[in-house]
Each structure stands twice: as structure tokens, then as C-alpha cells.
Amino acid sequence: MSVDSGLFGPTSVTWHLHADPAMWIGGISALHLQALHPLAAMGIVQNSSFEEDPFGRLVSTGSFIVQTTWGTRAEAEQAGARVRAVHARMRIHEPGTGKIHRLDSPGLLLWVHCALTRSNLHAVRRGGLKLTPWQADDYVHEQRRIAALVGLDPTDTPGTAADLDDYLTGMYGALAASEEAMVIHRFLSRPPLHGPHRALRPAWTAASRLGYSIIPPEAQALYQRPGIPAPMATAALRAARSAALLIPQQRRLNFPAPHLSRAIARLGRAGVPSGRQLRSLSRSAAPASPALGADQK
Structure with missing residues (x-):
């Protein structure tokens, strides 16, 4: 009887990359970047309770990533169904034109997906x-399964x-x-x-400043607010990552949901994310196609 390894499994880059603590800075960085799309920003302001629940958006994104990375196939598809259902109900009212957008x-x-994928990949690297370059390519390719969800x-x-x-470069003209x-x-x-x-204010402020500082220079130019100088931002990110890696993995990766612990219980030691396992992966070891349930094809 085969063991359910979810959408990705331990032979994927995603399985190991998403266990890296720099992912949290990547998530914050993505929020700064995503907000530069005018309609996306309107959608967040008009439909989100982020001002009443400061951690809700970040924890919600983190929970989705945890569930779709290490959850079972059914759990990943359920997470996708919930996101689609929520998004389907929401509308964006454009004040200047009166237009209504879904x-x-x-x-x-696509913008939200690409901004998050870029931010995660950039933060951990x-x-x-x-x-390796091919592992970065495999990660981007594997994230197509999340796009399908x-x-x-x-x-x-x-x-x-x-x-x-190339996609991000082509988008800068539409951002503001x-x-x-x-x-x-x-x-x-x-x-x-x-x-x-x-x-938590000092830690949040520092993490947000660091996340902002690693968005593309073109994006910082649109905000007209300088970030931490690049060498200092890199050093700070590496120091924060090193400190986080000292926290026992089971404790660190059980937040915001214990899907990794459950995956390890199903898969054994092979399910433990590690740099050593990541380095041992052969090119394109993970399945090349999204391979979702019938309702997602």
C-alpha cells in the first residue's frame, strides 16, 4: 500500500525549501511586492480584515503553504477548494471608474502567485x-501545482x-x-x-523592514522608500536564518499547523526536510505535472 506523500513528497525541492526559516521573511516580502499591483491592493483593502487582525493574513498564507506542502493529497485539495471558494465571493470596486472586478x-x-514564488525563492537563496540553477527551476515548476489549486x-x-x-520584469509598467x-x-x-x-513590535518591525529590503530594486523605487542596503540586508537575513535553525525543527515547523509532523509519521525519516536530502536530489526527481484530482484538471 502506497504512502500518501501529498502534492510534492520528499523527492521535490518544495518539500525541503519550504522548511527553511527564511520563508517567513519571504512571505512578508511577498506582501510588500503584491501590494504594488493596484487592483490587488484594492482587493486586500476592500476584502481583508488585516487592520483588525495583524497576524491573520501572514498566518493564513503560512497555513496554506504548510497544508499544501506536507499535507495529504486530500488536505491539499481541500485547502485549494477553500481558497477558491473565498476568492470567488469577493469583488473589487474600482472607485475611479465604477468597474467591478473579480x-x-x-x-x-497570476500576479499573487508569481510574487509569492519569487519572494520565497529569493529569500531562501x-x-x-x-x-543549483536546476533546483530553482524545479521549484518554480513545482509551484505550478499550487497555481492549479x-x-x-x-x-x-x-x-x-x-x-x-521575465514575467516580473514585464509587470513593472503596470505596478504603482x-x-x-x-x-x-x-x-x-x-x-x-x-x-x-x-x-512583538520590535521583531515584527525588523522582519518587515528586512522583507521590504529584499523586494526588487524596481519595486522599492516605486515606493520611493529605500530599504536596508543590500549587503546589510543579506547579512541580517543570514543571521536571522541561522538563529532560527537553532530552534528544534519539530517545534519550529509545527507552526502554524502540524502537517509536517504528520507527514514524517507517515513517511518516516525520509520525510524529514534537510539540506542534505535537498543536495542529494537528482534533476526533475519530482513529478513534472500538477497531477491533481479530477475536479482540478
Whole structure:
């Protein structure tokens, strides 16, 4: 009887890369980058409770990544179904024109997907995780399975790191530091933390500043706010990653959901993410196609 290794399994780059602690900085970085798309920023401001729940958006994204990376095939598809259902209900009202846009339009979904994929890949590599060029390509290609889960045609999403860079370069002309983008940027930089959460302000501020500092220079130019100088940002990210790696993996990776522990229980030691296993992977070891359930094809 075969063991359910989910969408990716231990022979994928994603399985190991998503266990890297620099992913959290990548997630924050993605939020800064995603906000530069005017419609995406409107969608967040109009449909999200991020100002009342400072951690909700980040934890929600983290939970989705954990469940789709290490959960069973059924759990991953359930996570995708929930995201599609939520997005399908949401609309964006464009004040200047009166137009109404769907939050789940392919263009918006593609931007959010690519900005997150780029941010995760860039954060872990810059943080010191050694990836070969083909492993970076495999990671981008594997993320097409996530694109399919949220409602995109995976063949319409970038399949290599170069394709991803080309997509982002082609998008800069459509990006802007809109009023909504600045609301999100200011919130991410200094969220209104209250009660026991106030003690987290220094760590949050530092993480947000670091995440902002590793978005592309072209994106920082749109915000017209300089980040930490590149060499200092790289050193800070590597130091933060090294410190996080000292936390026992089971404790560190059980947040925000224990799907990795369950995967290891199913798969044994082969399911433990590690740099050694990542280095031992052969090219394109993971399945090349999204291979989702029938309702996702």
C-alpha cells in the first residue's frame, strides 16, 4: 500500500525549501511586492480584515503553504477548494471608474502567485540555502501545482526561474505605489499591536523592514522608500536564518499547523526536510505535472 506523500513528497525541492526559516521573511516580502499591483491592493483593502487582525493574513498564507506542502493529497485539495471558494465571493470596486472586478480573475491570481514564488525563492537563496540553477527551476515548476489549486491553468504560469523573472520584469509598467499600496506598506511596517502582542513590535518591525529590503530594486523605487542596503540586508537575513535553525525543527515547523509532523509519521525519516536530502536530489526527481484530482484538471 502506497504512502500518501501529498502534492510534492520528499523527492521535490518544495518539500525541503519550504522548511527553511527564511520563508517567513519571504512571505512578508511577498506582501510588500503584491501590494504594488493596484487592483490587488484594492482587493486586500476592500476584502481583508488585516487592520483588525495583524497576524491573520501572514498566518493564513503560512497555513496554506504548510497544508499544501506536507499535507495529504486530500488536505491539499481541500485547502485549494477553500481558497477558491473565498476568492470567488469577493469583488473589487474600482472607485475611479465604477468597474467591478473579480478577485479570482486569472491576471490577479497570476500576479499573487508569481510574487509569492519569487519572494520565497529569493529569500531562501539570499538567506544562505544553496540551490543549483536546476533546483530553482524545479521549484518554480513545482509551484505550478499550487497555481492549479487556486484556480489557474498551470501551463499559463512560469515554469522556470528565468520565466518568472521575465514575467516580473514585464509587470513593472503596470505596478504603482497606489494609495491602497501605501496603506498596506505602512501597516506592514508598523502594525497596531495591542495587549500582549505589543511585545512583538520590535521583531515584527525588523522582519518587515528586512522583507521590504529584499523586494526588487524596481519595486522599492516605486515606493520611493529605500530599504536596508543590500549587503546589510543579506547579512541580517543570514543571521536571522541561522538563529532560527537553532530552534528544534519539530517545534519550529509545527507552526502554524502540524502537517509536517504528520507527514514524517507517515513517511518516516525520509520525510524529514534537510539540506542534505535537498543536495542529494537528482534533476526533475519530482513529478513534472500538477497531477491533481479530477475536479482540478
